[in-house]
Amino acid sequence: MALSKPVRTIWDIPREERFAPGHTMCQGCGAAIIMRHLTKVIGKDAIIVQATGCVEVTTTAFPRTSWLNPWLHLAFENAGAGASGVEAALKALKRKGVIDPNRKIKVVAIAGDGGTFDIGLQSLSGMLERGHNVMYVVYDNEAYMNTGIQRSGATPLGAWTTTTPVGKKLRGELRPKKDLIGIALAHRIPYIATASPAYPTDMVEKLRKAYETEGPSLVHIISPCTPGWRIRNEDSVKVARLAVLTGMWVLLEIVNGKPRVTVKVPKRKPVREYLRLQGRFRHLTDEEIARIQKMVDEYVEEINRWVGEQAIGPVEG
Amino acid sequence: MSLTLEKKEERKELRQVVSKRIAATGNYAAALAVKDADVDVAAIYPITPQVQIAEKIAEFVANGELDAEVIHVEGEHSALSAVVAAAATGARAFTATSSQGLEYMHEMLYIASSLRQPVVMALATRALSAPINIWNDYADAFGMRETGWIMLFSENVQEVYDNLVQAFRIAEHPDVLLPVVVTLDGYILSHTIEPLEPLGREEVLSFAPKRPRGYRPVLDPDYPITVGTLGTPHWYYEAKYQQVVALRESKRIIEEAGREFGKKYGREYGLIEEYMMDDAELAFVSLGATASLVKAAVDRLRKEGIKAGMIKLRVLRPFPVDEVVKALENVEAWATLNRTISYGAAIEEPLFTEIAAALAVRGIVKPMASFVHGMGGRDIFVREIVEMYKKLDEIRKSGRKVKRTYFWGVKGHDPEEDQAM
Amino acid sequence: MSIKDEGFKRYLGKKYPETWRDMPIAAIVPWPGNTAEVKTHAWRTIKPVIDQDKCIRCRLCWTFCPDGAILEVDEEYKTSSGRVFKISYKVDYDHCKGCGICAAECPVNAIEMVPEER
Numbered sequence: 001m002a003l004s005k006p007v008r009t010i011w012d013i014p015r016e017e018r019f020a021p022g023h024t025m026c027q028g029c030g031a032a033i034i035m036r037h038l039t040k041v042i043g044k045d046a047i048i049v050q051a052t053g054c055v056e057v058t059t060t061a062f063p064r065t066s067w068l069n070p071w072l073h074l075a076f077e078n079a080g081a082g083a084s085g086v087e088a089a090l091k092a093l094k095r096k097g098v099i100d101p102n103r104k105i106k107v108v109a110i111a112g113d114g115g116t117f118d119i120g121l122q123s124l125s126g127m128l129e130r131g132h133n134v135m136y137v138v139y140d141n142e143a144y145m146n147t148g149i150q151r152s153g154a155t156p157l158g159a160w161t162t163t164t165p166v167g168k169k170l171r172g173e174l175r176p177k178k179d180l181i182g183i184a185l186a187h188r189i190p191y192i193a194t195a196s197p198a199y200p201t202d203m204v205e206k207l208r209k210a211y212e213t214e215g216p217s218l219v220h221i222i223s224p225c226t227p228g229w230r231i232r233n234e235d236s237v238k239v240a241r242l243a244v245l246t247g248m249w250v251l252l253e254i255v256n257g258k259p260r261v262t263v264k265v266p267k268r269k270p271v272r273e274y275l276r277l278q279g280r281f282r283h284l285t286d287e288e289i290a291r292i293q294k295m296v297d298e299y300v301e302e303i304n305r306w307v308g309e310q311a312i313g314p315v316e317g
Numbered sequence: 318m319s320l321t322l323e324k325k326e327e328r329k330e331l332r333q334v335v336s337k338r339i340a341a342t343g344n345y346a347a348a349l350a351v352k353d354a355d356v357d358v359a360a361i362y363p364i365t366p367q368v369q370i371a372e373k374i375a376e377f378v379a380n381g382e383l384d385a386e387v388i389h390v391e392g393e394h395s396a397l398s399a400v401v402a403a404a405a406t407g408a409r410a411f412t413a414t415s416s417q418g419l420e421y422m423h424e425m426l427y428i429a430s431s432l433r434q435p436v437v438m439a440l441a442t443r444a445l446s447a448p449i450n451i452w453n454d455y456a457d458a459f460g461m462r463e464t465g466w467i468m469l470f471s472e473n474v475q476e477v478y479d480n481l482v483q484a485f486r487i488a489e490h491p492d493v494l495l496p497v498v499v500t501l502d503g504y505i506l507s508h509t510i511e512p513l514e515p516l517g518r519e520e521v522l523s524f525a526p527k528r529p530r531g532y533r534p535v536l537d538p539d540y541p542i543t544v545g546t547l548g549t550p551h552w553y554y555e556a557k558y559q560q561v562v563a564l565r566e567s568k569r570i571i572e573e574a575g576r577e578f579g580k581k582y583g584r585e586y587g588l589i590e591e592y593m594m595d596d597a598e599l600a601f602v603s604l605g606a607t608a609s610l611v612k613a614a615v616d617r618l619r620k621e622g623i624k625a626g627m628i629k630l631r632v633l634r635p636f637p638v639d640e641v642v643k644a645l646e647n648v649e650a651w652a653t654l655n656r657t658i659s660y661g662a663a664i665e666e667p668l669f670t671e672i673a674a675a676l677a678v679r680g681i682v683k684p685m686a687s688f689v690h691g692m693g694g695r696d697i698f699v700r701e702i703v704e705m706y707k708k709l710d711e712i713r714k715s716g717r718k719v720k721r722t723y724f725w726g727v728k729g730h731d732p733e734e735d736q737a738m
Numbered sequence: 739m740s741i742k743d744e745g746f747k748r749y750l751g752k753k754y755p756e757t758w759r760d761m762p763i764a765a766i767v768p769w770p771g772n773t774a775e776v777k778t779h780a781w782r783t784i785k786p787v788i789d790q791d792k793c794i795r796c797r798l799c800w801t802f803c804p805d806g807a808i809l810e811v812d813e814e815y816k817t818s819s820g821r822v823f824k825i826s827y828k829v830d831y832d833h834c835k836g837c838g839i840c841a842a843e844c845p846v847n848a849i850e851m852v853p854e855e856r
Contacts (some may be wrong), residue, residue, distance in 0.1 A: 009410060010796075010798070010801055011797065013801065015810055017806045019806065020770075020771035020772070020774040020806075021773065021774055021778065021805045021806045021807060021830065021832075021833035022772075022773030022774050022775060022776035022777070022778055022804075022833060023773050023778075024778075025804060025805075025851050026560075026836070027781060027782070027804075027835040027836060027837035028804060028837035028839055029804045030804075031803065032804030033801075033802060033804050036803075036804070036806055044538050045405070045537070045538045047536045047538070049402060050545075056547070059773065060543050060545070060546040060547050060767065061546065061547045062546040062547060062548055062549065062551075062552045062556075062767060063552065063753075063754050063755060063761075063762075063767055063769070063772075064767060064772050064773045064776065065543035065546065065767040065769070065770060065771065065772060065773060065776075066771060066773040066774075067543050067771065068540070068661075068770045068771045069538070069541055069770075069772060070536035070537055070538060070541045070542060070543075070544075071536075071541070071542075071543045071544065071545075072402060072405055072536055072544045072545055073429060073544070073545030073546070074398050074425070074428055074432075074545055075398070075404065075424060075425065077394070078394060078395060078398035078425070081390065081394070081395035081396075081398035081399045081402070082398050082399065082401070082402040083402070084388055084390070084399050084402070085358065085360070085398065085399030085400060085401065085402030085403040085405075085406070085410070086402045086403065086405070086536060087387065088358045088388050088399065088403055088405035088407045088408075089357060089358050089386070089402070089404075089406035089407065089408035089410070090406060091386050092357040092358055092385060092386040092403075092408055093357060093406070093407060093408060093530070094383070095384065096357065096384060098407070098530050099407075105538060121850045122395070123391070123394070123395050123398070124391060125391065126390055126391035126392075126395055129391075130388070130389060146566070154784045197802070199838070200801045200802070205779070215390055223359070223697070226837075232838075233836075233837035233838055233839070234838030234839050234840065234841065234842035234851075235836060236804075236837075236839060237802050237839055237842070237843055237845075238842060249341050257644035268596055313531060374778040429744075431764060431765075432764045433763050433764040491745065494749075494763065521854055528743075529742060529743035529745075530741060530742070530743065531741035531742060531743035531744055531746055532743050532745040532746060533745070533746050533749060533763075534746040534749050534750065534762075534763065534766055534768065535743055535746070540741055540746075540768075541764060541770045542766050542767065542768045542770075543768075543770070544764065544766050546765050546766065546767055548765050552755075552765060553765075554763065555755075555757070555758035555761050556758075556761065556764065556765040557757045559758055559761065559763070559764075730743060
């Protein structure tokens with residue numbers, strides 16, 4: 001059974017594990033935490049369609065699987081199309097009486113940032129635009145981690161990756177992250193949210209709402225990657241929390257186009273605190289950090305304007 | 318309003334009366350087969366020259382004549398992804414494409430067959446870019462030979478319909494579980510109106526029955542399976558060998574379907590079709606609508622007293638090797654005629670290499686040649702095929718070895734020039 | 739959606755296969771969650787040890803564990819100061835990879851990461 005009542009405290013998260021251990025995800029993997037909670041939320045009656053990526057390869061090496069749900073992986077760029085196909089099939093088979101029309105079976109697509117922001121964007125757009133009843137979950141570790149840390153459209157400004165190396169002329173990623181929420185928003189879908197595994201109650205409640213949504217929903221979750229972000233294994237939750245506390249990652253919920261910040265941050269921490277824990281930002285000079293700080297300041301301002309309140313406050317003195 | 322309704326009813330009745338034999342294009346025949354097969358999910362995307370298949374399916378659904386979910390995908394890669402996923406959920410699923418669209422979904426062709434999903438696809442054969450060309454040749458179809466699909470070629474509009482009906486039965490057969498593609502020559506069949514005898518839904522569903530959910534593994538919360546796993550070097554090879562065996566063994570089911578189709582509806586289908594082969598001395602192997610032209614050439618040659626014959630490959634995959642070898646065993650010389658090029662290959666016409674290899678491993682070596690013509694919709698005239706037969710006759714008589722493919726009909730090119738290379 | 743026809747079972751192969759013949763069709767895995775049979779303890783160099791007396795049963799370690807290796811069990815525990823808890827947290831040492839998130843996130847420092855002895 002899917003999680004049906006609102007999640008207000010950590011104790012509302014179901015105890016039952018629906019994501020088996022023994023997978024080969026890294027020590028301290030943020031995506032593994034996300035998958036555990038996602039599967040708790042969706043319960044038994046959900047069919048998962050997963051894009052190629054870390055989570056896919058580390059959980060399904062034949063003859064083993066970490067999944068308890070029916071699960072389908074086709075390729076890298078087509079989680080949206082695959083989910084559309086499963087959803088359409090369920091619809092047709094229910095209408096024709098092959099499957100009990102009263103049984104609720106949700107389709108859940110899972111993809112990383114590469115499979116969503118880049119190669120899978122077209123397929124995602126098609127799925128959102130056609131209005132399929134699919135919940136799409138993005139675990140965003142901000143680079144192609146499965147192939148060994150190459151930059152993606154989700155890589156943040158300044159970050160080192162193996163394809164945005166720190167050299168004499170160029171120093172890390174040159175462009176800020178692509179605005180996935182803006183893209184989802186442009187499709188006018190009923191439910192969009194951002195989440196962080198460091199805020200489990202907020203994340204699980206958003207996953208639940210996305211699950212309950214009739215029509216397409218998208219939950220975009222920051223997913224710290226210990227080898228890719230060059231962080232200590234035990235720091236992945238801490239980093240996911242600092243992303244929120246510095247205003248780099250705002251916890252949003254957009255229901256039918258109406259935005260709301262779900263976790264307010266009255267006093268922001270300087271971005272330096274987030275950046276300094278991560279080896280991928282180690283090369284940044286004070287000047288470069290100031291540039292990122294300015295970018296985040298502008299972003300926070302934009303969010304506050306959008307939600308119509310000072311949800312995220314100024315940097316603490 | 319009531320007047321219109323009445324008229325509609327009338328028209329409907331009329332349609333039923335004439336439905337025994339109608340005039341239809343290949344595209345319409347394909348859409349009709351999809352309707353009669355009661356497809357559950359169809360992913361559609363326009364590409365010339367298959368676009369009317371998509372249009373007609375949408376029309377059938379819009380009129381309530383077909384109860385299917387139509388997915389208006391945003392590209393062919395998603396088209397095949399969606400129908401593979403739909404099939405994995407237990408639906409009868411269909412899509413159609415052509416040329417660039419097939420290339421765009423190429424990655425998914427392998428995934429469809431290796432996940433053993435019984436999707437059915439119509440392919441209006443068309444040349445590949447560049448230069449961009451919307452007319453017929455078999456470059457697209459031949460590009461998918463290695464993808465693990467069952468491939469049926471159609472010679473005429475009736476065969477498009479019949480092949481598709483059989484395709485659903487073959488693909489979903491418990492001993493097969495493989496995707497099937499049915500070709501129709503772009504424009505030559507897709508847009509040409511020919512007589513068609515559709516069977517109607519009742520007959521089609523009795524010939525190609527929908528099997529109960531659960532006869533094969535599907536995505537179902539009551540029996541969760543993980544599909545699309547990571548195949549490490551420990552198990553990947555074994556999975557591939559299973560596919561080899563599955564495709565090999567599908568031959569039996571294809572033959573059985575063709576035989577039973579003949580018994581029930583009077584049109585029997587084999588893996589190959591032999592035309593005037595009983596006493597043939599010279600034989601050409603061809604496929605698709607091109608086979609009709611070769612048949613016409615055979616008729617002319619026979620009038621001249623030349624013992625010509627023809628073999629039509631209805632099934633390209635699994636290759637009907639025993640049938641082709643048997644048919645060619647007693648001829649004095651053989652050749653292939655194809656509308657595709659295998660660039661840089663030892664022999665640049667790919668049918669030839671397969672047949673020559675099949676004969677050679679059985680110790681059968683006789684005068685042989687290969688011909689390419691009709692690329693990108695270039696007309697092949699019957700008189701040209703007659704000339705090709707005469708070329709083969711000359712090769713037989715002279716005993717000379719033809720080491721290269723004859724590129725017939727290229728402006729300013731003498732096909733013999735290549736032999737000197 | 740109960741599956742009435744169980745014909746699909748012919749495609750499921752043998753758990754676990756030894757040859758191509760007894761491998762499930764299309765390399766599917768019809769054994770949900772069977773990675774649980776795989777022990778991942780050899781990954782770790784340090785291991786968490788929970789001080790049941792210090793533990794306040796806040797559930798955070800359980801929440802943040804990437805490997806589901808903190809088990810929440812209905813075992814009553816009475817601390818040395820006399821406080822009674824209805825549940826306890828235990829480490830699944832078969833699957834704990836020793837990342838240390840539990841120790842880092844514990845608000846009362848009730849989890850210590852100690853060197854793994856082999």
